[in-house]
Each structure stands twice: as C-alpha cells, then as structure tokens.
Amino acid sequence: MKKLSDNEKIELFLHSGFLKDVPVGTLTDLAGITKEKRYQQGTLIARNGIFNDNVYIVVKGLLKVSACSETGKRITFLLVKRGETFNIMSPFIDGPRFLEAEAFRDTSCLVISGQNFREFLSSHPDFSLHLMYWIAPAIDSAFSRIFDLMEKNVEFRVMRTLLTLSAKFGSPLYFTNAELAEIAGTTTESTIRTMATLRKLDVIETERGKIRIKNPDALEEAGKEYMRL
Amino acid sequence: MKKLSDNEKIELFLHSGFLKDVPVGTLTDLAGITKEKRYQQGTLIARNGIFNDNVYIVVKGLLKVSACSETGKRITFLLVKRGETFNIMSPFIDGPRFLEAEAFRDTSCLVISGQNFREFLSSHPDFSLHLMYWIAPAIDSAFSRIFDLMEKNVEFRVMRTLLTLSAKFGSPLYFTNAELAEIAGTTTESTIRTMATLRKLDVIETERGKIRIKNPDALEEAGKEYMRL
C-alpha cells in the first residue's frame, strides 16, 4: 500500500476530533514531522517498563492500549482508531512508561518522535492550548472509566463495554469474550455468564467472535438501573 | 491572619515542585492574578456535578480531593498540601467535574479563575511547556495508583497508604481509620483489621486518630513481597 501524501495527512488531521480546529498552516508543519509506519497485527508498539516517547496517530487499523499487573492480569484501557492518538503526553515524561500498546489489527500510524514533537510545540505556541483542551477532558473521562471499573459490578461493566464499543465501532462487534473481559476488567468466564443472561433477555445475539446488539436501550437502561441504586 | 504579599507568593512558588523552574518574571505575573481565600475545615471547595474552573494553589492547610460513586462510596485520590495544586486542568474542560475537594484542615489557597489562567497561558507561551512537563508524569502516577487500587488486596493497599502518607507528612500520622480506608479504597472495618495485624507485628503503634510507624521497612518489604507474587 502506498504512503500518505502530505495532503492526505492533513485531510486525516482535519477529520480527527483532536486536530480539527487547528489552523491548516500548523497542520502542514505537523504533517512534515510525521513518519508513516506499518505494524502487523499482534506487533507490540510500546512495552511496559521501556522508554518510548513517540507520539502515534492512527491512520488505519486499531491500537490496543493496555496495562499489565505484576500478577499477569491485563486490562485494556483504550482502543485507538483512525484519527486518534496514543502516547501524546510521553514526550514530557522522562522515565519508562507502564502502558503497553499492540496492533490489534494490521495498523498504520503517523509517528512523531518526542524530540520533534517538543520542538513543534515550542515553535507553535498556540498549539499548546489546543493540546490542553484535548488532554484535559481525556484525563477526566479516563479517570471516571477507571472509577467505574473499581466501583461497579461485573454485569454493569460488561454492559457498559458493549455500549461503548458499539458506539465506537457500530454493530456487529467483532470481539471475543476474552477480549471483552480484558476491556471490562474481569475474567472470560464472568463475561460469558453475563453474555448468557443478556442473550436470554434477547438483548444480544452472538456467534463465535461476533456480537450483534439487538436492544441497545436495554444496555442503557440497565446502566441507569444501577446508577439509581 | 494577614494575606500574603506578592513576594511571599513568589517565595511559595519557588519552593513548590511545580513552579520552581519557572522564570521569576513569569511567577510575578502569576502572583498578580491570584486571589487568596480561606476555607474552614470541612468546607466543600468543589462539588460533584458542578462546574468549577478555578485553579487552586494551597498555601496552608490541606485539601482532600475525592470522588463519590452513586452508591455513596467515597475514594480519596489526593491530599494537596502547601505548594501543590488542585484543578489545574479544569480551565480546559467545559462541563461539570466529578472530583470533589474539601478543606481537610483549615486551609488557605491562592485561587486563579479559569479565565485568568487561560489568558495567562496565552500570554506566557513558555509556561505551557512547563505545565506539560508537570502534568504528564502526574497523570501517569495517578493512573498507576488507581491501577494499584484495582489490582492489589486490602492489606497491601493499607500498607501502601501508610507508607505514602508518612513520606508526605512524616510520623506520627494524624488520621482516623475511616480516613485511611477512604484513601486505601476500602471499608473502615477492613482497615482496622489490617491495622490490628500490623500492630501485632510491631510495625505500628496507634492511639485514637494517631498512628506512629515504628518499622517503615516492614511496610516496604511487605510491598515488595506482594510485587513478586
């Protein structure tokens, strides 16, 4: 597959939630410091304990951002799709990172080295503000997500996961129960049990590796139900 | 008590981890847009669901930053002491916040309105970079803390809490078991049980509302023990 032209890069930027309000001149400069890279499905892009201050903007495919505890339990934080970024704050952190990223599908990214990103920010002071406006709510929502993980029971978390995924990727969803479990922060078995009850309630239909959501409102409702208690 | 002079404010800034590398000229401008405010112990400074884009820098006392789930369970995220900040990203978030802040002791803060903070950043582009370098690691450590909360068992979390608090406030610690529980993300009872075993192991001594750590190394060791498993 051929590489993106600068114009295609800017096109991508303009359609991403993150960069869409940035002046085109600035985006052109940004495009200039990106390098396109391909990753086969399963490739590890960032590893726990290893320094990596590159900024990644996904062009195609999907990045899975996860963290792994010492006990080997893994939790998926984020699935990064086209136009979204990973590791954007890393240029401002010295040490090794604890988040891991893996190409969840065959993926291509625009990569910016930490050095270049820092210089870019220095030379485009207005861009810093844009970055702030992007990061601040992202932090907030990440925190409330993790908060949910701690406070809510498994059923709620699985339902919430289904809802979030279908909002992001539409229906049907192509995920295995094990993958859902990682996102919901639980075990495969518990996920399966929840999925079984959802199937009985006619909320979802499942085939191997494929989930069709028949009644999204039921997922919402259930969420609210828990909220009220 | 009299208010701080501009020089005293700058003095405070220079001794805070956050602002110590910022040029004095910039700090002078910053001091100019702060307003000193006092809060009696127990005063709520930020409330769940309510918009608040002020930035707070603690001068004296202690701020408790917590979040409360719908079920009423509360978790303390952070205790903010002299020279530290709260809500620093809020000027870049539109909606209501979910974090709550309360004066944990009689507290005075330097308050900067969101509007002023944004303008300050616009007119001091170099300061944005400083802010990035401050925020990025803060996010990281906050995440790994919450991650611990999810992954580690109660004993570990209580010990970790004691360790962190004593690093920040020295020994003896003036906290009740209920307060520790909120920080460790568990119940008062579970905390008490852990404290009881720690007392038996001669790691700590307790009086009502007061904890003296006799053997900090034991807390560290226990931490490592769990890490290895």
Add this chain to the structure above:
DNA sequence: CGCCACATTGAACTACGTCAACCAGGGTGG
C-alpha cells in the same frame, strides 16, 4: 453525665475468581 466520634470484633453473606471438564467449529496435514 451523657453523648458522639472513633475503635474493635465476630459472624454472615456474596460477588467473583479459579479450576476443571467438555463441546463445537474449522483449519491443517497425512
């Protein structure tokens, strides 16, 4: 003196994780 906040302990309960067994589909190689 009596109330209130804090501490303490025991006992019951429960949501989940863990383990173990088993099934189904679909690709691969002989």
Add this chain to the structure above:
DNA sequence: CCACCCTGGTTGACGTAGTTCAATGTGGCG
C-alpha cells in the same frame, strides 16, 4: 476423507477476600 489440534465458548462446583451488619467498648468534650 479422516484425525488432529487449536481457539473460543459454556457450565458447574468451589473457595475466598472483603463487604456488610450488628454489637460493644472507650476516650473526650460540652
């Protein structure tokens, strides 16, 4: 074409950490 194996799904049984509830003790303060 069959035998196999591997991945993913499914279910039951069991164990347990930790919450919840309830009772009871205790120091201090108005």
